[in-house]
Amino acid sequence: MAARTVQLGGKEVTISAICKGSGMIAPSLATMIAVVVTDAAIGPSSLAGALRHAMERSFNALTVDNDMSTNDVVFALANGLAGNQPVVDPGPELDRFAAALTEVCKELAKDVAADGEGATKLLEVAVNGAPSDEIAMELAKSVAGSSLVKAAIFGADPNWGRVLASIGARAGTAGYDVAPAEARVSVQGVDVYDRAPVGHDVAVLKARMREPEVHVDVDLRRGPGSAVAWGCDLSYDYVKINADYTSLIVPRPDGGVAKDDRLANYSPTFKQQLLVEALGYIRRFAGTRCVVKYGGAAMVKESLKKSFCDDIGLLRSVGLRPVVVHGGGPEITRTLEKLGGKAEFVDGQRVTNTSDLKVVEMVLTGSINTDLVTLLNQEGGHAVGVSGKDGALLRARKLLPENGGRDLGQVGEVTRVNKDFLDLLLQQGYVPVISPIGIGEDGQSYNINADQVAAEVAIAVGAQKLIYLSDVPGILKAGELVEELNGAGLAAQLEDGTVQGGMRVKVRSILKALQHGVQRVHLIDGRVPHSIIGELFTDKGVGTLVTP
Ligand code: ADP
Ligand code: MG
Numbered sequence: 328m329a330a331r332t333v334q335l336g337g338k339e340v341t342i343s344a345i346c347k348g349s350g351m352i353a354p355s356l357a358t359m360i361a362v363v364v365t366d367a368a369i370g371p372s373s374l375a376g377a378l379r380h381a382m383e384r385s386f387n388a389l390t391v392d393n394d395m396s397t398n399d400v401v402f403a404l405a406n407g408l409a410g411n412q413p414v415v416d417p418g419p420e421l422d423r424f425a426a427a428l429t430e431v432c433k434e435l436a437k438d439v440a441a442d443g444e445g446a447t448k449l450l451e452v453a454v455n456g457a458p459s460d461e462i463a464m465e466l467a468k469s470v471a472g473s474s475l476v477k478a479a480i481f482g483a484d485p486n487w488g489r490v491l492a493s494i495g496a497r498a499g500t501a502g503y504d505v506a507p508a509e510a511r512v513s514v515q516g517v518d519v520y521d522r523a524p525v526g527h528d529v530a531v532l533k534a535r536m537r538e539p540e541v542h543v544d545v546d547l548r549r550g551p552g553s554a555v556a557w558g559c560d561l562s563y564d565y566v567k568i569n570a571d572y573t574s575l576i577v578p579r580p581d582g583g584v585a586k587d588d589r590l591a592n593y594s595p596t597f598k599q600q601l602l603v604e605a606l607g608y609i610r611r612f613a614g615t616r617c618v619v620k621y622g623g624a625a626m627v628k629e630s631l632k633k634s635f636c637d638d639i640g641l642l643r644s645v646g647l648r649p650v651v652v653h654g655g656g657p658e659i660t661r662t663l664e665k666l667g668g669k670a671e672f673v674d675g676q677r678v679t680n681t682s683d684l685k686v687v688e689m690v691l692t693g694s695i696n697t698d699l700v701t702l703l704n705q706e707g708g709h710a711v712g713v714s715g716k717d718g719a720l721l722r723a724r725k726l727l728p729e730n731g732g733r734d735l736g737q738v739g740e741v742t743r744v745n746k747d748f749l750d751l752l753l754q755q756g757y758v759p760v761i762s763p764i765g766i767g768e769d770g771q772s773y774n775i776n777a778d779q780v781a782a783e784v785a786i787a788v789g790a791q792k793l794i795y796l797s798d799v800p801g802i803l804k805a806g807e808l809v810e811e812l813n814g815a816g817l818a819a820q821l822e823d824g825t826v827q828g829g830m831r832v833k834v835r836s837i838l839k840a841l842q843h844g845v846q847r848v849h850l851i852d853g854r855v856p857h858s859i860i861g862e863l864f865t866d867k868g869v870g871t872l873v874t875p
Contacts, residue, residue, distance in 0.1 A: 328343070328344065328345045328435075329343070329344050329430075329431045329432075329434035329435050329438075330342065330343040330344070330431065331427040331428075331430050331431050332427075333423050333424060333426075333427040334423070335367060335409070335411040335412075335414060335420050335423065335424060336411040336412040336414075336420065337411070338409050338410055338411035339409065340365060340366055340367035340409040340411055340424075341365060341366055341367075341409070342363060342364075342365040342367070342424075342427055342428055342431050343363070343364050343365070343431075344361060344362065344363040344364070344431045344432065344435055345361070345362055345435075346359060346360060346361030346362070346401075346435045346438075346439065347359065347360050347361075359386070359399040359400075359401075359439060360399065360400055360401075361386070361400075361401040361402070361432070361435055362401075362402045362403075362404070363378070363401065363402065363403040363404070363428065363431065363432070364403075364404050364405075364406075365403070365404070365405045365406075365409075365428075366405070366406055366407065366408040366409040367405050367407065367409055367411060367414065367424060368405070368407035368409065368410070368411050368412070368413040368414065369405045369407075369413065369414040369415075369421075369424065370413060370414065370415035372415075373414050373415055373416075373417075373421055373424075374403055374405055375403075376421070376425070377403075377421060377424055377425035377428050378401065378403045378428065380425045380428075380429060381425065381428045381429040381431070381432040381433075382401060382432065383464075384429050384432070384433065384554075384555075385429060385432035385433040385435065385436040386399075386401060386432060386435075386436050386439075388436065388464060388467070388468065388554065388555060388556040388557060389436045389439060389440055389556070389557050389558070390468050390471050390472035390556065390557075390558045391439075391440060391443035391444070391446070391558055391559055401432075403428075436557055437449060437451075437557050440557040440558055440559050441539070441540075441559060443558070443559035443565075444564070444565050445561075445562040445563070445564030445565030445566075446559035446560055446562065446565070447481060447539075447559075447560055447562050448480065448481075448538070448539050448540060448541055448559065448560050449539060449540045449541070449557065449558075449559055450471055450476075450477065450480050450541050450543065450557065450558045450559055450560060451471075451540060451541070451542045451543070451555060451556075451557055452467045452468075452470045452471045452542075452543045452544075452545070452555070452556050452557075452558070453467065453542070453543070453544045453545070453553070453554070453555045454466045454467040454470070454494075454545045454547065454552075454553065454554055454555075454556075455544070455545070455546045455547070455552075455553040456510075456546045456547040456548045456549050456550060456551075456552070456553070457503075457505065457547050457549060457550055457552035457553065457554070458503060458504055458505070458549055458550040458552055459550065459551075459552040460552045460553060460554055461552070462498075462501075462503050462505075462552055463547075463552040463553050463554035464554035464556065465497065465501070466494050466497055466498065466503075466505070466545075466547075466554075467545075467554045467555060467556035468556045469493050469494065469496070469497040470490050470493045470494060470543065470545070470556070471556040471557060471558035472558060473489060473490075473493040474561055475489045475492075475493070476489045476490055476493060476543075477558065477559070477560050477561035478560070478561045480536070480541050480543075480560040480561075481560035481561055481562050483533045483534075483536035483537055484533075484536075485514040485515075485517070485519045485527075485532050485533075485536065487512040487514075487519045487520035487524070490512055490543060490545060491507040491508075491510060491512065491520070491545075492507075494507050494510070494545065494547075495507040504549060505547055505549055506547075506549070507547075508522070509522060509547070509548055509549075510522075510545055510546060510547050510548065511545070511546040511548070512543070512544070512545050513543075513544045514532065514536065514541065514542070514543055514544075515532065515535040515536060515538070515541060515542055516542065516544075517531075517532050517535070519532075541560070601865075604864070604865060604866055605864040605865070608863060608864045608865075609645045609646065609864070612645065612646060612647050612863070613645070613646035613647075614646055614647075614648070615647060615648065615790075615791045615792065616647070616648040616649075616650065616753065616788050616789060616790040616791065616792075617642070617647055617648070617649055617650070617785075617790050617791065617792035617793070617794060618649075618650045618651075618652060618781050618782075618784050618785040618788070618790045618792070618793050618794070619639070619649055619650070619651050619652070619781075619794045619796065619859065620652050620653075620654070620777055620778055620781035620793075620794065620795045620796060621635060621651055621652065621653040621654065621699070621796055621853075622653070622654040622656060622777060622778075622795070622796055622797050622798075622853065623654075623656065623796060623797045623798035623853045623854070624798050624853055624854045625796050625853030625854065626653065626654070626656040626658075626695070626853075627656060627657060627658075628854075630856065631853065631854065631856060632699075632702060633702070634856040634857050635796070635853070635859070636699075636702045636703045636705070637857070638857055638859040638860050639651060639703060639710075639758060639859075640703070640706060640707060641860060642859070642863075643709060643756075643758060648753045649758055650749065650753070650758070650759045650761065650784055650785075650788065650790070651699070651703075651710075651758065651759070651760045651761065652761045652763060652777050652780050652781040652784060653691075653695055653696065653699060653760065653761070653762065653763070653777060654763070654776075654777035654778075655677075655687065655690060655691050655695065655777070656695070658690050658694065658695060659677070659686070659687055659690045659691070662686055662689075662690050663683060663686055663687075666686060668682075668683060668686070672828070672829075673732070673733050673735060674828070674831050674832065675776070675778075675828045675829035675830065675831050675832040675833075676726075676735055676738055676776050676832060677735075677738065677774065677776075678733070678735050678736055678738070679735065679736045679737045679738050679774040680736045680737065681736070681737055683736070683737070683774075684736075684737040684772060684773075684774055687764075687774045688714075688764050688772060688774075691714070691762040691763065691764055692712075692714040692762040692764060695762070696712045696714065696760060696762040697712060699712070699760055700712035700760050703758065703760065709756060709757050709758045710757070710758045710760050711752055711757045711758065711759055711760065712760045712762070713748075713759055713760065713761055713762070714761070714762040714764045715761065715762065715763060715764045715765045715766060715775065715780070716764060716765075716766045716772070717748075718745050718748040719745055719766055720744065720745045720748055720749070720761065721741055721743075721744060721745075721761075721763070721764070721765040721766065721775065721780060721783075722741070722742045722743040722744075722745075722765065722766065722767070722768070723739035723740060723741055723742060723765025723766060723767055723773040723775055724739060724740060724742050724767055724768070724773075725737075725738070725739055725767070725771075725773065726738045726739055726740045726773075737771070737772065737773055737774055738773065738774050738775070738776075739765045739767065739773025739774065739775050740775065740779065741765060741775060741779060741780060741783040744783050744784055744786075744787035744788075746787045746788060749784070749787065749788050750788070753788065761780065761784065763775045763776070763777040763780040765780075776832050776836075778795065778829075778832045778833045778836045779832060779835075779836045781793060781795070781836065782836035782837065782839055782840040782845075783836075783839075785840050785845050786839070786840055786843040786844065786845065789844065790845060791845065791846045791847065792845070792846065792847050792848070792849065792863075793837070793840050793845050793847075793848045793849070794848075794849045794851065794859060794862070794863075795833055795837075795848070795849070795850045795851070796851055796852075796853035796858070796859070797829075797833070797850065797851075797852070797853055798852070798853060798854060799830075799850075799852065800851075800852045800869075800870060800871075801850045801851060801852070801870035801871030802817075802820065802825075802826065802830070802834075802850055802871040803825075804820065804825050808870070808871065809871050810868075810871060810872065811871070811872045811873075811874070812871070812872075812873055813873065813874050813875065814838060814841045814842070814873070814874075814875050817834055817837060817838060817841075817873055818838060820834065821834050821835070821838075833850070837850075837873055841873065841874075841875045842875075846874070846875070847872060847873070847874055848872070848873040848874075849862050849863070849868065849870055849871070849872055849873075850870050850871040850873070851868075851869055851870030851871075852869065852870060855869065858870065
């Protein structure tokens with residue numbers, strides 16, 4: 328995005344622009360969409376003229392890979408709300424507008440170049456002293472687009488030979504009156520050739536060429552023409568991205584093409600990197616305990632259930648000691664409604680009267696827990712289903728209403744977790760699968776929010792990790808995923824009302840877990856298959872990571 332303001336007829340007008348770039352960026356065309364908007368009052372032909380002027384010096388001075396795409400476009404829209412005297416005729420007003428528009432477009436063009444596939448730096452090539460501006464532009468683009476120059480820039484090599492060879496080849500073919508041997512070439516402002524090679528401090532210049540922008544200046548000493556073009560370096564990644572890209576496109580039976588993401592289609596190097604990354608985590612995690620709260624759509628959709636169970640099996644087989652705590656999901660609500668009751672939630676907690684509790688327990692322990700254990704035990708027999716009542720695993724008491732708050736009925740909170748019981752199972756390599764029903768000292772049963780149970784269990788067993796699977800990508804703030812935050816940051820989200828409903832219970836539980844030794848809490852999207860694996864075994868996870 329870029330923006331400029333300019334004074335027109337005593338009024339301030341604003342020009343703003345936004346664009347997306349991609350691969351296949353070459354002179355004249357690119358897989359790019361840019362939209363320029365302005366509040367200036369300007370006639371259509373004047374605006375079109377100014378845009379053409381800007382384009383020549385910005386987007387059309389861009390080359391990333393010399394390959395044109397056929398679907399780029401730049402729009403400019405003006406609504407006149409600035410209230411300036413409409414600009415219609417050529418003159419200083421239009422020139423000022425065009426100059427500002429050019430600046431905006433140049434900024435975006437540079438962003439597009441810097442964002443080239445696999446690019447590590449922006450390349451800016453300025454050619455001066457050419458017979459004309461047009462020739463200068465053509466030569467600047469030939470340098471910026473030369474694979475040899477680009478590879479040299481990637482390697483931080485101020486290779487004036489490749490720069491001048493590119494100019495000489497283009498000028499020679501087109502018959503321009505240019506003599507590369509007479510030129511001066513500087514890189515990052517340091518002269519490297521001036522009618523002859525110029526000595527310079529090689530180490531210093533190499534270091535400067537590691538900066539995110541590399542400037543190559545060529546003075547041809549042949550005339551008044553000058554131009555600037557932009558491109559980027561040519562990295563190993565460019566080849567990797569584009570070679571892998573094609574291998575993923577496969578023909579469909581109906582004659583079309585589809586993307587085939589199977590790992591078998593990726594390059595051996597990519598797979599090696601993936602394995603090395605994952606194996607590093609596996610070594611780090613071996614023997615550690617983690618608690619997974621299983622909730623949301625992952626509990627309902629068959630394919631997601633299957634991928635969840637596969638993931639738990641995988642965690643176990645690479646040496647983690649998982650404990651699963653499941654919620655009730657939509658099934659409790661459905662059953663209650665079938666029996667003529669209705670579901671009510673206060674701050675994410677289910678209001679549970681005594682007759683509801685029978686249904687809740689039946690669904691949680693009798694149905695969801697056994698189904699999950701069955702699925703987990705289809706391969707290997709390590710899952711053990713337990714309700715919070717078994718071995719008095721979850722001692723509970725009635726959750727008292729907050730000041731003036733609503734009485735939630737038979738909803739409880741955990742007072743004690745039978746750690747010895749869980750230790751016994753974990754030490755024998757079993758995966759406890761816990762249904763969140765607690766038992767009171769008074770013999771009463773309590774429905775406990777599974778998020779809270781997961782946190783209490785994580786604290787009790789000394790888990791390093793606590794993972795929440797839900798129907799959201801993680802913690803969202805203004806619709807955007809928060810990728811990482813600490814306890815204080817999380818508490819602030821609770822304070823400022825960013826988190827609501829069911830997420831509030833989670834956040835409170837997470838804060839408690841962090842205060843009691845849990846090192847990492849992950850909130851991930853249970854609707855995405857294998858999201859647990861993606862979050863735990865890759866450098867850049869997929870959800871929200873909360874640390875103390
Ligand atoms: P479960 O406990 O089954 O995972 P809940 O409905 O109890 O699901 O809690 C998750 C819900 O919290 C999300 O689906 C979302 O609607 C809600 N929520 C409220 N505020 C936020 C937020 N800031 N970020 C993410 N989810 C939020
Ligand atoms: Mg919930």
